[in-house]
Amino acid sequence: MSRRMGPQSMPKQYLALAGRRVIEWSLAPLLDHAACRRIIVVLSRDDVHWASLPVANHPKIAIAIGGDERADSVRAGLTAACVQANERDWILVHDAARPCLAAADLVRLFEQLQDDEVGGLLATPVVDTLKQVDESQRVVQTVPRERLWRALTPQLFRFGILMRAMTHCAKRQFAVTDEAQAIEALGLRPQVVAGDADNIKITLPEDLVRAARILDASGQDATPE
Numbered sequence: 001m002s003r004r005m006g007p008q009s010m011p012k013q014y015l016a017l018a019g020r021r022v023i024e025w026s027l028a029p030l031l032d033h034a035a036c037r038r039i040i041v042v043l044s045r046d047d048v049h050w051a052s053l054p055v056a057n058h059p060k061i062a063i064a065i066g067g068d069e070r071a072d073s074v075r076a077g078l079t080a081a082c083v084q085a086n087e088r089d090w091i092l093v094h095d096a097a098r099p100c101l102a103a104a105d106l107v108r109l110f111e112q113l114q115d116d117e118v119g120g121l122l123a124t125p126v127v128d129t130l131k132q133v134d135e136s137q138r139v140v141q142t143v144p145r146e147r148l149w150r151a152l153t154p155q156l157f158r159f160g161i162l163m164r165a166m167t168h169c170a171k172r173q174f175a176v177t178d179e180a181q182a183i184e185a186l187g188l189r190p191q192v193v194a195g196d197a198d199n200i201k202i203t204l205p206e207d208l209v210r211a212a213r214i215l216d217a218s219g220q221d222a223t224p225e
């Protein structure tokens with residue numbers, strides 16, 4: 001819905017960023033990695049932008065139609081993947097709105113989880129002092145930051161476990177904001193893998209400016225795939 005982006009000329013994943021659209025940057029590391037054999041791009045049911053992108057006809061990519069909430073879109077993607085996926089296949093879920101994923105982080109995620117039975121996610125440790133406040137923004141307490149991490153994407157899980165977890169939460173109307181939370185609801189414990197804090201999500205308008213700076217500094221090429 002992009003509520004936090006405020007009014008924009010188009011959905012945030014299609015906004016122009018450093019010579020490409022946001023979603024093209026988000027897809028690039030997945031398209032480049034040999035282990036990502038098939039990519040399902042989940043579109044909004046009223047999407048009118050995807051078909052005009054150069055990447056729309058990429059042979060690795062198929063599309064599915066998403067739902068009202070992020071979790072509904074993830075379930076739609078999993079259902080589309082179901083046709084060719086085996087129970088133990090790895091499934092990577094990434095936000096279209098995260099255009100600054102470094103190839104090295106993707107490699108680290110695969111390497112650190114390759115022998116894991118559950119799977120896990122890229123995340124960054126909380127570095128600031130944390131304050132919990134009341135309704136009038138007065139500090140109630142300082143929350144210890146040790147062992148607190150910020151969840152990023154991609155998140156990597158076995159297909160069978162992730163499908164069960166997302167279905168389990170949907171049936172109970174338990175709204176999850178990431179896949180790891182659904183896995184946790186099954187009583188399992190996803191592994192965090194340290195990722196670069198530059199892997200930001202385009203959530204607020206100022207994030208576009210920051211993403212442009214990050215991509216510029218990384219020297220990535222904006223030539224279409």
Ligand SMILES: Nc1ccn([C@@H]2O[C@H](COP(=O)(O)OP(=O)(O)OP(=O)(O)O)[C@@H](O)[C@H]2O)c(=O)n1
Pocket residue numbers: 001002003004005013042066067068069070071073074094095096097098201202203
């Ligand atoms: N129904 C939805 C809602 C969101 N997303 C995707 O989930 C990712 C993270 O979305 P986020 O920025 O957290 O949420 P939005 O709903 O897009 O924005 P907001 O919460 O500000 O409304 C984005 O790549 C977005 O395209 C999705 O696939 N299906």
Ligand SMILES: C[C@](O)(CO)[C@H](O)COP(=O)(O)O
Pocket residue numbers: 070095150151152153177178179201
């Ligand atoms: C999955 C996610 O990007 C991890 O940070 C995030 O939870 C997406 O949803 P949100 O609406 O920004 O919480």
